[in-house]
Amino acid sequence: MKAKIQIARHAELPLNEDKANFFLQISTAISVFLFSIALAAYFMTSSMISSWNKNIVDGLTVQIMPPAETLSEEEELLRTNKVISFFEGLDGVLKVRKVSNEQIQHLMAPWLGKNADIESLPMPKLLDVRLKDGKTFDFEKASDSLKEFAPYASIDNHGLWLKKLIKSAGSLKILSLFVLALVLGATVFSLFYAVETSLKVHQNIVEILHVMGATDSYIAKQYAIRALKVGFVSSLIGIGLGFLALFVISHLSSGLETGLIGAASLNRFHWIFLFSLPIWCALLSMGMSFFGVKQVLRKMM
Amino acid sequence: METRKNILTEPIVDIQNVCIRYGKDPEVLSDIKLTLEKGSFHFLTGKSGAGKTSLLSMMYLALKPSRGTVMVFGTNVGYASRDAMAGLRRRIGVVFQDFRLLEHLSAYDNVAVPLRIKGMGENEIKKRVKELLSWVELDKSMDKICSTLSGGEKQRVAIARAVINRPEILLADEPTGNVDNDIASKLMKLFVELNKLGTTVVIATHSKDLIAEYNYPQIHLENKGLKIIPALRRI
Ligand SMILES: Nc1ncnc2c1ncn2[C@@H]1O[C@H](COP(=O)(O)OP(=O)(O)OP(=O)(O)O)[C@@H](O)[C@H]1O
Numbered sequence: 001m002k003a004k005i006q007i008a009r010h011a012e013l014p015l016n017e018d019k020a021n022f023f024l025q026i027s028t029a030i031s032v033f034l035f036s037i038a039l040a041a042y043f044m045t046s047s048m049i050s051s052w053n054k055n056i057v058d059g060l061t062v063q064i065m066p067p068a069e070t071l072s073e074e075e076e077l078l079r080t081n082k083v084i085s086f087f088e089g090l091d092g093v094l095k096v097r098k099v100s101n102e103q104i105q106h107l108m109a110p111w112l113g114k115n116a117d118i119e120s121l122p123m124p125k126l127l128d129v130r131l132k133d134g135k136t137f138d139f140e141k142a143s144d145s146l147k148e149f150a151p152y153a154s155i156d157n158h159g160l161w162l163k164k165l166i167k168s169a170g171s172l173k174i175l176s177l178f179v180l181a182l183v184l185g186a187t188v189f190s191l192f193y194a195v196e197t198s199l200k201v202h203q204n205i206v207e208i209l210h211v212m213g214a215t216d217s218y219i220a221k222q223y224a225i226r227a228l229k230v231g232f233v234s235s236l237i238g239i240g241l242g243f244l245a246l247f248v249i250s251h252l253s254s255g256l257e258t259g260l261i262g263a264a265s266l267n268r269f270h271w272i273f274l275f276s277l278p279i280w281c282a283l284l285s286m287g288m289s290f291f292g293v294k295q296v297l298r299k300m301m
Numbered sequence: 302m303e304t305r306k307n308i309l310t311e312p313i314v315d316i317q318n319v320c321i322r323y324g325k326d327p328e329v330l331s332d333i334k335l336t337l338e339k340g341s342f343h344f345l346t347g348k349s350g351a352g353k354t355s356l357l358s359m360m361y362l363a364l365k366p367s368r369g370t371v372m373v374f375g376t377n378v379g380y381a382s383r384d385a386m387a388g389l390r391r392r393i394g395v396v397f398q399d400f401r402l403l404e405h406l407s408a409y410d411n412v413a414v415p416l417r418i419k420g421m422g423e424n425e426i427k428k429r430v431k432e433l434l435s436w437v438e439l440d441k442s443m444d445k446i447c448s449t450l451s452g453g454e455k456q457r458v459a460i461a462r463a464v465i466n467r468p469e470i471l472l473a474d475e476p477t478g479n480v481d482n483d484i485a486s487k488l489m490k491l492f493v494e495l496n497k498l499g500t501t502v503v504i505a506t507h508s509k510d511l512i513a514e515y516n517y518p519q520i521h522l523e524n525k526g527l528k529i530i531p532a533l534r535r536i
């Protein structure tokens with residue numbers, strides 16, 4: 001038990017006194033801060049996109065305008081059925097359903113009051129069309145051919161609108177991925193640079209250890225242990241700042257359009273992953289240092 | 302078992318047609334041959350700048366020859382992997398002319414380095430290091446940081462570090478240059494004892510007294526060449 005603790009303590013290289021150490025701590029903390037925010041942004045945009053895709057886009061609404069002059073019930077029915085059969089004949093449509101008058105009344109209640117007589121008003125009829133997959137459904141083409149087939153009916157264009165929204169959220173997602181890759185690359189680079197600098201500073205000690213018969217791994221292990229500690233502590237600081245920033249952002253935006261941002265919540269998996277960042281970071285910097293040292297030593301001497 | 306037999310019959314160090322040069326400077330040693338049998342004892346002599354330290358660094362595998370082959374323990378070091386080289390170095394004890402201690406560590410920790418590299422447990426290390434340090438009369442300075450030690454104390458730490466792991470080859474560069482006569486003869490006794498236990502020893506020295514007192518052959522470096530001067534016959 002005691003011997004084990006001592007092995008870790010008996011490092012010949014005085015790495016804790018390195019000037020590069022402080023630089024490494026700061027840069028790791030900043031990297032993890034940026035990484036946690038970019039990662040949260042990635043998670044949020046992903047869940048936003050998937051929730052929009054799931055809830056809204058797999059359906060569309062069709063409005064059938066009331067005729068200019070009064071028609072018989074049969075004629076009206078014919079008019080509606082023509083539109084229904086149009087959609088039923090379309091590729092990618094799962095089901096077409098008339099929205100009942102009660103439902104319309106319910107929807108219109110805020111404007112017309114609960115007891116409005118829908119029948120006597122010139123209300124458009126509504127169809128609810130369920131799609132197999134809104135993501136692949138071509139809204140524009142359907143809208144165009146409907147215009148020719150039955151000019152009195154139109155697709156409620158929220159599908160089109162959402163697709164545009166999803167597109168821009170998608171580019172936000174790609175941007176956050178890009179930032180993640182950038183931060184990761186910068187971290188790996190600065191770790192490698194710190195290792196190289198430190199080995200040059202301690203070249204004399206490294207040479208002595210080599211003559212005593214130390215393998216590259218023996219030397220790399222001392223760096224790895226140090227990197228594990230520095231990586232963990234610094235990334236705790238980084239992620240602390242990251243959470244603070246996320247908290248402030250979510251508070252500021254909580255008053256805004258809840259419908260859109262509400263979908264941008266993080267699930268349990270996301271939180272676990274964010275919270276475990278210090279562990280990943282510590283492991284990454286440990287592994288990077290270990291292999292970095294071996295790489296540099298092979299080139300250096 | 303077979304390899305063991307080989308080691309007994311093969312020379313422990315075999316240097317053939319070797320040249321040593323630093324960068325584009327003229328050669329320090331030119332086309333030298335040297336074979337050391339297991340259990341031999343040699344002094345290494347020659348004027349300052351003759352290449353004693355260079356020859357020793359080649360034998361402890363810190364310097365690559367610019368030409369020729371070097372075999373140590375039957376392994377051609379020109380083709381050995383990095384880890385194999387480390388394995389060979391663990392079997393060689395080195396005393397540097399300028400000590401090359403880890404100045405920021407204590408005398409104890411310096412002597413412990415070869416054992417820690419070997420992966421020995423701390424209890425065993427403690428026993429061995431304390432014993433050896435008190436033998437070289439450094440028990441009181443054991444916990445002192447090396448940069449605060451005197452020249453003679455540093456030299457003894459360096460020697461203790463070189464022999465702690467009972468090396469098969471001991472290469473010592475001016476190991477008695479900084480200590481008084483009493484300690485010098487005590488250290489020489491240590492080398493002689495190790496040699497009796499089977500360690501192959503090479504000691505670089507300028508000291509005529511030392512060479513005269515101990516009846517061992519010399520590896521003499523002169524004019525970029527090497528010759529063996531047999532042991533002086535004592536009357
Ligand atoms: N690292 C080096 N770079 C360039 N030249 C070197 C280097 N080390 C030694 N030399 C040169 O090689 C030659 C032999 O040096 P070396 O140190 O081997 O001599 P030595 O016999 O050990 O001398 P001394 O008795 O003074 O210790 C010298 O001319 C020296 O200048």
Ligand SMILES: [Mg+2]
Pocket residue numbers: 353354355398474
């Ligand atoms: Mg010398």
